[in-house]
Amino acid sequence: MSQQGQLMHDLPHRERFQIDGVYLNSAAIHPMSTASADAVKRYLAERLRSGTAVGDAIADERNDAKALFARLINCEAGELAWVGSTMIGENLVLAGLGLPEKGAHIVTDAAHFQGSLYLYQSLQQEGVEVTVLPLQDNEISPERIDQAIRPNTKLVALSQVSALNGFEHDLAAVCAAAHARGVPVYADIIQAAGAVPIDVRASGVDFCACSTYKWLMGDFGVGFLYVRSDHIGALRRPQRGYRQLLSFDTHFLPHESPHDHPVSFVAGADASALFEVGTSGSAAVAALKVSLGYLLETGVATLQAYRRTMVVRLQDALASLGFQALTPYASNGPIVSFALENAMALKPLLDAAGIQIQLYQHRFRVSPSMFNSMDDIEFLVDLLARFVRR
Structure with missing residues (x-):
C-alpha cells in the first residue's frame, strides 16, 4: 500500500x-466537522432551555480548550489570552509594546497577511518607520530579516505560513537573529496552527496569534494570543475589562464590609489578565474543544x-x-x-x-x-x- x-x-x-463537491479551499475557511457541529447543537439546545447552567459549563469548556491549544503549540495556558481574531491579537501586541511610537522601526515582509501590511503601512503616517521585505524566489530568508534590523527596530512581524503562497518561515532562525539584536518577533500563525507542527518553546517566538476557523476547524469570533511568559510583566495593558479580574467586591450595599472605595478588585497576572476584556463566542468554543482534541489525538x-x-x-x-x-x-x-x-x-x-x-x-x-x-x-x-x- x-x-x-x-x-x-x-x-x-x-x-x-459533510463536504459538497470537491472542496480545496481550507486555507480560506476550513469546514467544521460533524462532531464539532454536534457540540454547537448541544450548546444551542441548552441555550434554549436555560442560561445559568450553560454559563457554568462554558467556563469549563473555555478553560479546557485553552489547555488543549497550549498543548498543541507547547506553551502554558497562562501564556494564552482569548481574542476575537488574529488581527486583534496583532494589534494588541503592538499596543502592549507601546507602538505606534514616532521613530520606531518595524520589519515585516510582503508575504505577511494583507491586513497586517495595511496595518504597518498605516503606522507610517504616525511616524513609524517600516521595512517591507520583498520576496526573492518566493521566499524571505532569515539573513535578509537580520540585515533589515536597525538599532531602533522594535518588532519583527511575519506570517509563519504565508496565506499568499504557503511559504513557511524558519521561525527559530528568525527569532535567533532578532533576539541577538534585542528585537522581539510576532508571528501570525493562522495558516500554521493545526496545519504544521508548532513549538513556541523551540522557536523562541515572543508573540503569536490565530483565529480558529481555518486549520483549527473551529468557527469565527474566537482566537488565541500567545505571549511568552517573560514578556507579560513588561507589556502595557492596552485595554481593561472584567475578564482580567480574579475577584471583584462591592462595599456600598447593605451588610457589606466598609472600604475606602465603593469597589475593590484583584487583577490577574497572566496573559488573559493582560489582554482579555469580555466574553468570547461560546458556541465557537464548544466546537473548538472538539476539533483541538482531534488534532492532538491524530x-x-x-x-x-x-x-x-x-x-x-x-x-x-x-x-x-x-x-x-x-x-x-x-x-x-x-x-x-x-x-x-x-x-x-x-x-x-x-x-x-x-x-x-x-x-x-x-x-x-x-x-x-x-x-x-x-x-x-x-x-x-x-x-x-x-x-x-x-
Whole structure:
C-alpha cells in the first residue's frame, strides 16, 4: 500500500465531514466537522432551555480548550489570552509594546497577511518607520530579516505560513537573529496552527496569534494570543475589562464590609489578565474543544504528511501544464499557489465541476486538507489541463 493509501486507511477523515463537491479551499475557511457541529447543537439546545447552567459549563469548556491549544503549540495556558481574531491579537501586541511610537522601526515582509501590511503601512503616517521585505524566489530568508534590523527596530512581524503562497518561515532562525539584536518577533500563525507542527518553546517566538476557523476547524469570533511568559510583566495593558479580574467586591450595599472605595478588585497576572476584556463566542468554543482534541489525538505531523503527497502532485502536475509556481517546492505547508493572468476566468469551469479553490485576479490558491483524496487532486488537474488546451 502507498504512503497515501496507508494514511487514508489509518486516518478516517472523510466521514468526519459533510463536504459538497470537491472542496480545496481550507486555507480560506476550513469546514467544521460533524462532531464539532454536534457540540454547537448541544450548546444551542441548552441555550434554549436555560442560561445559568450553560454559563457554568462554558467556563469549563473555555478553560479546557485553552489547555488543549497550549498543548498543541507547547506553551502554558497562562501564556494564552482569548481574542476575537488574529488581527486583534496583532494589534494588541503592538499596543502592549507601546507602538505606534514616532521613530520606531518595524520589519515585516510582503508575504505577511494583507491586513497586517495595511496595518504597518498605516503606522507610517504616525511616524513609524517600516521595512517591507520583498520576496526573492518566493521566499524571505532569515539573513535578509537580520540585515533589515536597525538599532531602533522594535518588532519583527511575519506570517509563519504565508496565506499568499504557503511559504513557511524558519521561525527559530528568525527569532535567533532578532533576539541577538534585542528585537522581539510576532508571528501570525493562522495558516500554521493545526496545519504544521508548532513549538513556541523551540522557536523562541515572543508573540503569536490565530483565529480558529481555518486549520483549527473551529468557527469565527474566537482566537488565541500567545505571549511568552517573560514578556507579560513588561507589556502595557492596552485595554481593561472584567475578564482580567480574579475577584471583584462591592462595599456600598447593605451588610457589606466598609472600604475606602465603593469597589475593590484583584487583577490577574497572566496573559488573559493582560489582554482579555469580555466574553468570547461560546458556541465557537464548544466546537473548538472538539476539533483541538482531534488534532492532538491524530497528530498535526501525521496530517501534514498526508497532505504533503497531494501538494507535491499539484506542484508537479501544474508546473508541467505551464502554470508559474508561487510556492517554494520544498514547502511543507497546506497551501500551493500559482500565477495566472486573469485567473477569474477559471470560475465558470470550477463552478460547473463543483470544485472550490481560491481565485484572485492573477493567481489561484489550492489548499487540500484531511478530507481530500488524490482523486480530488486529479479531478482539479484534469480540469486545469482542459483549461490550458482550450
